[in-house]
Amino acid sequence: MIKHLIFPGNYIVSEQKELVLEACLGSCVGVTICDKEAKVGGLIHLLLPERTGCSKKDKPELYAKTGLPIFIRALCEAGADKTRMEACVAGGSLIGLVSEIDLDLDIGGRTAEIARGILSSESIPVHQTETGGYLGYRLDLDLKSFNSSINLSAGRPAESHKVFKKPVPDDIARSVSAVRPIPQIALKIIRMINDGNYNMNEVADEIKKDQIITAAVIRLCNSSYFGLKEKIDSINRAFLLIGEKHLFQMIVSASLENSFTDVRQGYSLCKGGLFQHSVGTAVIAEELARFTGIVQPGIAYTAGLLHDIGKVVLDQYISSAYTFFYRRTQIDMVELGEAEKETLGFTHTEAGSLLGESWSLNERLIDTIRHHHHPEHASVDPELVHVVYLADLLMSKFQAGQELGFLNNGNISSRLKKIGLIPSQFSTIVDLIPQRILEGSINLHDMR
Ligand SMILES: [Fe+2]
Ligand SMILES: [Fe+2]
Structure with a gap:
């Protein structure tokens, strides 16, 4: 049917x-x-x-x-x-x-x-x-x-007969080093965005030499997730149509796509769900940064894109313990971090910050990855972490059916206050979610 x-x-x-x-x-x-x-x-x-x-x-x-x-x-x-x-x-x-x-x-x-x-x-x-x-x-x-x-919406998983062995810290360390390295071009651009220094000349040659990333950027630009009216067939055309800053965001997203889609769907309820969740959170974080004026929008985008990168590290374990993890998060309503601690002894925020360190990401991004579920613990750039937290929360409430696991939305009032918002503005914030994000899932699936 x-x-x-x-x-x-x-x-x-x-x-x-x-x-x-x-x-x-x-x-x-x-x-x-x-x-x-x-x-x-x-x-x-x-x-x-x-x-x-x-x-x-x-x-x-x-x-x-x-x-x-x-x-x-x-x-x-x-x-x-x-x-x-x-x-x-x-x-x-x-x-x-x-x-x-x-x-x-x-x-x-x-x-x-x-x-x-x-x-x-x-x-x-x-x-x-x-x-x-x-x-x-x-x-x-x-x-x-x-x-x-x-x-x-999540359905019920079939009983898994896989044997699950709880990982020890050495296993987690091995899994961190097994994640494919971050492409140099992505790292270079993340640094430029962080420094507020966008220099297309510095990356143009590298992009043109890398046909795989070029093709991925063009595909992403043409997906309706980014809502461009005109078809893009080259990096130069993309540069002219969307401008330097957005092209940089596309390059970082496209170059990380493979890392996000290497996973076996332990955390996600649909194929490509983690990449879609990450890009959606990035776009909403950028909108919130612009709306509140409290964080630089380009930095909010990058932090939103990378916030759940620790799920790439832990996905294989969650996928083997899927039935138990599903029951704890979807039926017993245990918060995601707590369910991860019970199941693996490790959270995706901890695994993500280890991966961030091994990729030499800047402290601001590592802080966001580590604290995006409890933004009040952030120490490097608390406003940024609160913006990403809120973007993540909006994704889980209004793009339901993608990710397994509930976010802790306690203290929402003080968390909103941290970025100059009040609870009665919540509907307005929901209305900021771009239509293309609300409609995104099919298009990203079709891209694959
Ligand atoms: Fe998360
Ligand atoms: Fe998330």
Whole structure:
């Protein structure tokens, strides 16, 4: 059966056909509506209750208040009759460990409430619903039978029969040295970004000589993850179209892609998930840096890209202990670092800082890698670590279904304050997530 993934701010309305519409929902809310007699149905994926007033996006379908009426109108235009419509509502989870502030904000809960209010005012009955809770959901609509189903987005892993041997520190040290070395070109650019000294001449020749990185940069530029309107076929063209700073970010991302995709999917729930999570966190960190004005955006991008590099080191162990790790993080709701300590005696933040040292990354980046789950422990550049922490949190709440493991979002109020934000700005911050990041997953998968 062919599946079609619907991203936030999008909907599909269709007549009967062999197709399943699907939405992966964290804090977002999905609504399916069908008129079985007219054989018309559809699914909409909503990001927020309503517009925040700070959004750069012109997409009313992102918000329950404006999106749901558009969706219902489209169903009527396709031949559905409101008196026969039936709805199903899912999502709006809190995702992860929950703080009091989270409960107060409860963006997903409010999105679901507005959706249900609109359905009720239109006299459309809700036949099935799963909202709230702490786990992500997957909402499916089978356009052949017009039946909707709601499942846990992570699914349940098959029992693993692999023998798991807990690693000792020497094993971890060996795994750090087994990670492929960081390409020199990436290191050079990371240093330039850190020093605020962008010099294309210094890297141009090296890039042109390296056909593999050149091809990877062009592929990444053309993926809709970066939202470029014009097709890029050479580094020179990319330089002209996106400018020096963005080209440098693309080169670093493309040259690290292989390190991220070498993994066996211990931490990720989908192929390429770790790279996608890293690039998404990088782009959001850059947006947050620009919004708060507290950190240099280029540095925030690099730190976001590298924050979870320790997962590359530990992935092989997590993949052998997958069933246990899955149960601890997804069912027992144990925080990621705690579950890693229990399973391996080591966290990805510790492994990442060891790898960062072996790559001779600067202290600021190593500090971010080490403390991005507990940013108040940062000592080198606390604002940067808080920006990356928040970007990571936004990725896990609004790009649900990619990574295994919950982030600790306690002290969110003081963590936001550290970068000049207040909890009531949370919806505005969510609205800063570029549409291309919300829609990113399929494109990056297709690139591979
Ligand atoms: Fe992490
Ligand atoms: Fe992360």
